[in-house]
Amino acid sequence: MTxxxxxxxxxxxxxxxxxxxxxxxxxxCIAFLTLLDVFLRWAFSAPLTGLNxxxxxxxxxxxAATFPAGASSRxxxxxxxxxxxISSTSRKVFDAIGSLLLLLLFVLLxxxxxxxxxxxxERGSTxxxxxxxxxxxxxxxxxxxxxxxxxxxxVFLVDLSSALAQLGKEKLLGWVAVAAMILLTGAxxxxxxxxxxxxxxxxxxxxxxxxxxxxxxxxxxxGFVPIAVATALTGLIGASVFLGNEPALSVLGTGAVDxxxxxxxxxxxxxxxxxxxxxxxxxxxxxxxxxxxxxxxxRGVHGNWVCFRWCLRCFFAVCCARQVGKRRSLASxxxxxxxxxxxxxxxRGDDCRNK
Numbered sequence: 001m002t003x004x005x006x007x008x009x010x011x012x013x014x015x016x017x018x019x020x021x022x023x024x025x026x027x028x029c030i031a032f033l034t035l036l037d038v039f040l041r042w043a044f045s046a047p048l049t050g051l052n053x054x055x056x057x058x059x060x061x062x063x064a065a066t067f068p069a070g071a072s073s074r075x076x077x078x079x080x081x082x083x084x085x086i087s088s089t090s091r092k093v094f095d096a097i098g099s100l101l102l103l104l105l106f107v108l109l110x111x112x113x114x115x116x117x118x119x120x121x122e123r124g125s126t127x128x129x130x131x132x133x134x135x136x137x138x139x140x141x142x143x144x145x146x147x148x149x150x151x152x153x154x155v156f157l158v159d160l161s162s163a164l165a166q167l168g169k170e171k172l173l174g175w176v177a178v179a180a181m182i183l184l185t186g187a188x189x190x191x192x193x194x195x196x197x198x199x200x201x202x203x204x205x206x207x208x209x210x211x212x213x214x215x216x217x218x219x220x221x222x223g224f225v226p227i228a229v230a231t232a233l234t235g236l237i238g239a240s241v242f243l244g245n246e247p248a249l250s251v252l253g254t255g256a257v258d259x260x261x262x263x264x265x266x267x268x269x270x271x272x273x274x275x276x277x278x279x280x281x282x283x284x285x286x287x288x289x290x291x292x293x294x295x296x297x298x299r300g301v302h303g304n305w306v307c308f309r310w311c312l313r314c315f316f317a318v319c320c321a322r323q324v325g326k327r328r329s330l331a332s333x334x335x336x337x338x339x340x341x342x343x344x345x346x347x348r349g350d351d352c353r354n355k
Contacts, residue, residue, distance in 0.1 A: 005158045009072065012151055016068040019147070023065025030055055030062065031270050052263050053127040057137040060260035064144040067106075071152045076102070076226035092163035094224040099156040101220070101229050106152050108236070110145040112253030117142055138257060206242070213238045 034055070037048045070076075078098070083091070117138035125134045213234050220230035239248035 005154065005161055009154055009158050012154055013069075013072045016072045016147075016151060019144075020066045020069035023062045026058055026062035026065070028273075030058055031267075031273070034267065035270075050127070050130040053130050053132060055263045056261035057127070057132060057134065059262070059265055060257060061137055061140050061144070063260050063265070064141045064148075067144060067148040068151045071102070071106070071148050071155060074155065077228065078224050078226055079221050080224065082222060082224075089163075089166045091224065092159070092166045096156065096159040096163045097223065098225040098229065099152065099159045101225055101233060103149060103152040103156050105229050105232055106145060106149040108249075108252060109256055110142060110149050112249050113138060113145055113256060114142040116250075116253040116257060141257070141260070209238070209241055213241075 033048065033051060037051050041047045076098070086094075117135050120138060121135035126132060127134065216237070217230055217234045220234070221227060236248055236252055239251060
């Protein structure tokens with residue numbers, strides 16, 4: 001069974017890699033459109049009208065397209081402080097628990113983003129200037145989250161079978177681990193389904209709940225649960241306890257979509273390209289080798305220069321991002337956008353006066 005699951009996982013990895021390639025290509029197109037927009041603003045004072053809206057809609061799809069590949073490749077940030085203090089069998093069990101919780105997060109995101117997309121479809125929501133319907137893009141994001149959930153389910157089955165195979169004679173411990181995973185998932189869903197009236201009573205014991213959620217967060221983090229999963233689930237449970245179930249789940253869907261569509265994320269591919277070109281050209285290693293030859297006789301100088309170089313890169317990166325963002329927002333109050341906003345306001349005012 002483990003071999004068949006591994007073969008299925010390998011096939012899924014090929015498929016998710018192709019989907020991620022489409023997402024990366026879309027991100028690169030957005031990055032080059034950003035460069036073109038900056039050049040047109042600087043040279044001709046003629047920016048690309050509505051580029052912010054295009055970036056917001058396409059960036060969410062492009063980023064979501066990489067999630068299935070990330071789930072298949074197990075690219076998750078974890079804290080492994082206890083790595084050397086537990087056995088390999090225990091680590092397999094913890095990995096299975098982390099896979100289950102990541103599956104739970106993908107399912108919740110698929111559900112809430114889908115609800116948000118359906119709500120936008122019912123309201124006929126469009127972008128402000130280009131009037132592009134938003135719902136179709138969010139439906140694509142929802143499908144990508146569903147695909148990520150399916151991929152993560154296969155990954156969870158592989159991790160679970162690997163953990164049970166590693167246990168060997170300790171089958172009882174395996175069943176206990178499975179029961180603990182089921183109980184933990186059920187407890188999270190139960191807390192998420194608490195009635196809204198309970199949130200008012202929980203405010204009276206806010207300190208207790210904050211301490212409990214803090215302990216739960218560190219238990220998951222130290223238990224090799226991905227940091228993103230631990231923080232997201234802890235925040236969702238806390239919001240459900242203090243605000244109620246519906247507001248917490250609503251924020252999960254709308255917040256995820258808003259974050260995926262942030263326009264400043266379009267600058268990140270440029271820095272990734274810069275780093276990739278520098279690595280491929282061997283610039284970093286050659287500079288490090290040159291500095292080591294020139295300053296190796298002075299103890300500590302090379303290390304200080306490396307720290308200084310890192311700070312300098314961060315400074316220039318921040319300045320570049322600020323300049324690009326400034327260029328892209330120069331015409332936000334210009335004649336293209338400002339005129340349309342003004343005319344729309346006048347039209348609405350005329351309609352109200354006619355009524």
